[in-house]
Amino acid sequence: MGNWIWGGVAAAVGAYAVVLGGAFAGQRRLMYFPDSERPSPQQSGVAEMAEVSLETEDGLSLLAWHRPPTDPAHPTLVYFHGNAGNIGMRAYKIRPYLDAGFGVLLTTWRGFSRNPGKPSEAGLYQDGRAALKFLQSAGTAPERIVLYGESLGTGVAVHLAEARAPAALVLEAPYSSITDIAQARTPFLPVRSLLLDRFESTAKIAAVATPLLIVHGARDGTIPLRFGKKLFDAAREPKVMHIYPEAGHNDLYEHGMGALVLEFLGTALEIS
Numbered sequence: 001m002g003n004w005i006w007g008g009v010a011a012a013v014g015a016y017a018v019v020l021g022g023a024f025a026g027q028r029r030l031m032y033f034p035d036s037e038r039p040s041p042q043q044s045g046v047a048e049m050a051e052v053s054l055e056t057e058d059g060l061s062l063l064a065w066h067r068p069p070t071d072p073a074h075p076t077l078v079y080f081h082g083n084a085g086n087i088g089m090r091a092y093k094i095r096p097y098l099d100a101g102f103g104v105l106l107t108t109w110r111g112f113s114r115n116p117g118k119p120s121e122a123g124l125y126q127d128g129r130a131a132l133k134f135l136q137s138a139g140t141a142p143e144r145i146v147l148y149g150e151s152l153g154t155g156v157a158v159h160l161a162e163a164r165a166p167a168a169l170v171l172e173a174p175y176s177s178i179t180d181i182a183q184a185r186t187p188f189l190p191v192r193s194l195l196l197d198r199f200e201s202t203a204k205i206a207a208v209a210t211p212l213l214i215v216h217g218a219r220d221g222t223i224p225l226r227f228g229k230k231l232f233d234a235a236r237e238p239k240v241m242h243i244y245p246e247a248g249h250n251d252l253y254e255h256g257m258g259a260l261v262l263e264f265l266g267t268a269l270e271i272s
Contacts, residue, residue, distance in 0.1 A: 027196060031178075032083060032119040034112040039088035041065050046091045046098065046106075054107065054130040062115045062127060063087065064107045064134070071101030073271055075144040075167050078105045078131050082151030082173075086113045090150070096258035102265075103140070107131045121155075121197035128156040132164075143167055146265065149174065151223065151249070155199030158231075162204040168211045168268050170261055173249055175223045176202040176230040184224075205235045211268035212239040215257055217247030240264060 041049040049065040056062060065087065069076060077097050081090045087108040094104045109127055110117030117123060135145060147166045149157030154174035161169045175181055178199040183191040205212075212235050216228040225243065232241045244255040265271060 027194070028118070028120060031197060032111065034109070034119065035084060035086040035089075036114055037086040037088070038063065038113045039086065041091075044088035044091035046094065048098065049104070049106070052134065054127070054134050056110070056117075056123075056126045056130045058117075058123075058126060060110055060115070060117045060127075062108065062110060062117075062130060063113055064105055064131065066105045066134075067098060067103060068138070069101055069103035074100065074102045075146050075269065076103030076105060076135060076140050077146045077148050077170075078107065078135070080107055080128060080131075080147070080149045080153030080156045081109075082153055088113075093150070093253055093258070096262060100262055102146075105131055105135060121199055124152075124156050125159055128160050132160065146170065146269075148172070148261075151175075152199075155201050158201040158204050158208065159199075161208045161210060165208065165210045168213070168265060169208060170264070171212070171214045171228075171231070172252060172257065173216055173220055173223050173228065174201065174214060174231050175199070175227045176234075180227055180230070181223060202231055202234045205231060209236065211264075213261065213264045213268075214239070214241045215252055215260065216241070216243050217249060217252055217255075218243055218245045219247060220249045222249040238268070 041047055049067045052064050052066045054062040054064050079090065079094055087106060090106060094106055097104050108115060109119050110123050111119045142164050145166045146168045147157040147161050148170045150172040154171045157169060157171060178197060179192055179195055182195055214228055214232050216225050218225055232239065242260055244252060247255045
């Protein structure tokens with residue numbers, strides 16, 4: 001009977017090791033969900049935007065859409081989108097800012113919308129820096145840039161804001177870290193030892209000295225509200241958090257987020 005017990009333990013340990021090995025080897029396939037569709041600005045309802053290329057430090061040319069400000073008093077908003085989908089699926093979200101006269105640079109990640117490369121934390125940071133380099137080459141000063149992160153993209157926006165303060169930082173449905181989310185979803189795995197891409201935003205945001213807006217839905221089942229609150233609590237002033245009680249993860253603009261962001265930027269940047 002003792003042999004059976006130890007045999008069962010060995011089998012359980014072996015099965016657990018297989019689970020761990022699979023989780024480690026395949027985690028990026030489970031984490032990123034790139035969409036290969038590559039619609040044009042015209043097809044997506046933002047015909048005033050032009051397709052441009054962002055050149056990364058590791059030699060990739062990535063698709064982005066750009067339009068400079070039509071009002072010289074307005075900065076340029078750099079939009080880092082979330083996981084899954086393609087660049088055109090965010091067109092409705094940037095429409096309020098285009099209409100208000102802001103410049104907009106809508107980016108998409110390596111591996112998304114037929115971009116070369118495969119997504120990773122280090123790679124996405126490079127993609128973000130390529131966006132800022134593009135604007136710098138176009139003559140846009142850092143203090144004339146608003147960084148906007150959506151979901152996955154909030155980690156990139158926070159990372160860039162820590163290195164160089166933008167005019168403002170807007171975070172839509174952000175997380176404290178990918179590590180926190182993964183551990184909450186898989187408490188039976190030693191996530192903190194296994195995870196390759198951590199996006200530790202909480203550890204970085206205290207160094208960000210710029211007006212901050214965090215927007216979250218109370219019914220968000222993808223990134224629960226408590227993770228957005230944790231990030232907000234770690235941030236320095238000036239900061240604002242707005243919670244939509246009836247909103248989830250993907251419907252914040254249906255609850256009025258566009259107008260909220262414009263009001264915040266108007267106040268924070270003294271734009272009339």
